[in-house]
Amino acid sequence: MFKKLLHGLNQRKVKVFSLFLLCSFLAWFLSNLSESYESRADFTINYRNLPDTLLLGKNSENTLEAKLRTSGFQFLYFNFFKKRIDLDVSQVTYQNGKYVLTEAVLKKQIEQQLSQNISLMDLGQNQLNVDLYQVVSKEVPVKADLILQFQPNYILDGALEITPSLVVVKGPGNEVDTLKSIVTGPIQLANLSADFSREVPLVFPKGLDNTIFSNGRVKVSGKVVRFSEKVFEVPVQVVNLPEGYQVKTFPNVVTVLCKATVDRLKELSLNDFGVTADYGQLNGADKNILFLKLSKSPENVYDVKLQEPSVNFVLEQE
Template sequence: MFKKVLHGLNKKKVKVFSLFLLCSFLAWFISNLSDTYESRAYFTLNYRNLPDSLLLGKNSDHLIEAKLRTSGFQFLYYKIFKSRIDIDVSEVEFQNGGYVLSEEILKRQMDQQLSQNISLLDLDRNRLEVDLYQVDSKKIPIKAKLGLQLEQNYILDGKIKITPDSIEVKGPSNEIDTIKFVETSLIQLNNVNADFSNEVGLLFPKGLDNSIFSIGRVTVSGKVSKFSEKVFEVPIQVINIPQGYQIKTFPDVVTVLCKATIERLKELSASDFEIVADYSQLMGSESSTLFLEIKESPEKVYDVKLESNTVNFVLEQQ
């Protein structure tokens, strides 16, 4: 019984001693952190205010080491968290084929962003080289990569619409001059019988490490309508007839099959088509057959076909 009591008292003393030891250490640690020290810290560089004519390359430094005089608390913070320093690129100077920030300008920019209780003593370099390069810009058309399968008796009413239809690219001239167009990702649409609109990403060419594109996505849309067919009887016109002769064709009209939307077909008539047979195509041969050609057809129709591509004729002297 006595041994158990003694053992309990010893455990209690150990706990009390450990608590006092921890408190003493914390007090010592906080006291030391309150003192001023000279040491080094790392800062992440954030480049800003780039001129429109320049772009930041991938070889720019993104870390800088500085010697500081400040409290231990501040150094502890820098050990745990890397602080960011904004670098104003508009103050760069062009020297020996490259862009640099002098040590004086670099220190001034950093001093303006450090707390008042921090003194900047030195940097790990006497100047900062910034990887910048001259850029050109141009607009490039966008092409839709579209797999469209329409339901039977439906047509694409008009052209595919891409919004926006072009993209601006900035980069070195030797890079952007190689780009002729930019394609969208593949859009596969099956059994379509209604208007469609799809947002899709763009596929950028590889090897353009220093080029920047203004957008990354576009909208591809199209109008889909149901179509019908209508037959028109169109007169045949013969051209390049020899002087002093006239031609009679058999028949003198040809059947034209036109496919379009129902609304569009209601607006059409035979006079909207021009079917021509060119006598000069015979080139002196004795054939009595002429080939027919659709010379004019109305806009906004899906398809126009001739029932027959040839016509017989008789040449008569006037």
């Protein structure tokens, strides 16, 4: 019984001693943290106020080392959370082919962002090289990588509409000058019988590491209409005849196939078409065939085709 009581008392003493030891350690630790120290800390760089004529390259430094004098609490905080420093790029100077922020400029900008209980003692470098380059800007047209398949008697009415149709490209001259157009991602549509609209990403060429684009996606749309066909019997007109002669063609009327909307076909007449045969094409050759040419065709139709490529003829003296 006595031994058990003694053992319990000893355990209690150990626990009390351990508690006092822990409290003493914490008091000592907090006391030391409250004192001032000099040490180095890394700051994450955030570049701002970039001039319109310059762009930030991929090789710009992301961190900056500085020697600070502050409390241990502050250094403990820096160990867990990196502090961010904003650097005003508009204050760069051009030296020996490089854009740099001098030590004086760096110290001034950093000191303005440090709290009153932190003193900047020194920087890990006497200047900061900033990867900047002159901007070249131009507008580049967008082309659609498009495959369309229509239902019978349907067709695309007019040109595709791409919004935006131009992309503003900014970057170094040796990269921007290589761009003639930007292509969309592939679009394949089948069995079309109605208007369509698709938003698609742009496919940017590889190797343009320092070039930026005003848009990454565009909208491609088109109007789909139903069409019909109509055949017109158009007389053949022979031109460039020799003086004192006339020509009779066989046949003297040829067929022209026109594709358009039904309403547009109703508006058309023979006067909207012209088919010519140039006698001068023979150039003195002994032939009796003249090739035909569609010399006049209506607007706002989808297709006009001559059904006969040539005619026979007989030359007669007047």
